[in-house]
Amino acid sequence: MYLMYVDESGDPGNTGHSTDHFILSGLIISQEDWDKHLTKLKTFRKSIKEKYNLNQRTEIHAAELIRPGKIAEYSTIRKTNRINILKDYCTQIPIIFDTAKVINICIKKSDHPGADVFELAWSRLLQRYDTYLKKIVIDKGIVIADDTDSKKLMALNRKMRVYNPIPSHYQGIYNSPIDNIIEDVFSRSSQHSYFVQSVDVIVHSLYRREYPKGSLKKFGIEHQFQKIEPILLKEASKGDALGIVRK
Numbered sequence: 001m002y003l004m005y006v007d008e009s010g011d012p013g014n015t016g017h018s019t020d021h022f023i024l025s026g027l028i029i030s031q032e033d034w035d036k037h038l039t040k041l042k043t044f045r046k047s048i049k050e051k052y053n054l055n056q057r058t059e060i061h062a063a064e065l066i067r068p069g070k071i072a073e074y075s076t077i078r079k080t081n082r083i084n085i086l087k088d089y090c091t092q093i094p095i096i097f098d099t100a101k102v103i104n105i106c107i108k109k110s111d112h113p114g115a116d117v118f119e120l121a122w123s124r125l126l127q128r129y130d131t132y133l134k135k136i137v138i139d140k141g142i143v144i145a146d147d148t149d150s151k152k153l154m155a156l157n158r159k160m161r162v163y164n165p166i167p168s169h170y171q172g173i174y175n176s177p178i179d180n181i182i183e184d185v186f187s188r189s190s191q192h193s194y195f196v197q198s199v200d201v202i203v204h205s206l207y208r209r210e211y212p213k214g215s216l217k218k219f220g221i222e223h224q225f226q227k228i229e230p231i232l233l234k235e236a237s238k239g240d241a242l243g244i245v246r247k
């Protein structure tokens with residue numbers, strides 16, 4: 001059995017207050033390695049406690065590390081050190097999750113006018129995960145996501161389990177149900193999961209790579225995602241050097 005932990009960056013809306021992007025990252029791990037990964041995560045969080053005096057129970061939230069708001073404890077740590085926590089996390093991710101894979105979906109809304117961005121991004125992620133389960137590990141899997149539109153996602157997941165049209169390499173389309181993903185998507189608050197927090201770091205690092213901010217360039221935040229390259233599922237998109245799905 002495999003587990004894919006998912007988090008998002010941006011929002012799928014199309015109003016004037018919406019983001020220009022919607023990004024999903026999925027961290028795939030085997031249940032057999034779950035305990036090993038958790039042990040490494042605990043060791044890493046202990047080192048963060050010793051180095052930066054951040055409580056091991058405090059949630060790691062990438063955006064908040066850069067600009068604190070809701071997490072009060074962050075305000076007691078210097079900005080340079082908060083960003084160093086993010087950098088350290090990115091360095092450790094391929095070490096902690098040495099047998100894992102990461103799928104990334106990066107949708108630029110202007111490239112998909114009129115599209116349901118939520119459905120577009122999630123369908124791409126579920127398709128790639130199902131393909132990974134069928135063709136690479138030959139096993140079943142579940143999906144665990146941070147808080148999202150669970151009702152809409154449940155409907156999409158159930159629809160794709162029956163009908164999932166895929167363009168053929170020859171002509172037309174064929175139906176490829178995502179039948180290696182079992183059950184509906186499970187919701188898990190990032191506050192209570194080191195695994196979801198890890199995906200938050202991944203997806204935010206991808207966002208910073210795709211949409212670098214001038215005021216943060218002196219910290220090199222836009223270069224942190226490349227540290228995760230060793231565990232990226234590059235087969236997810238053969239047209240992208242890092243396997244990032246964009247269409």
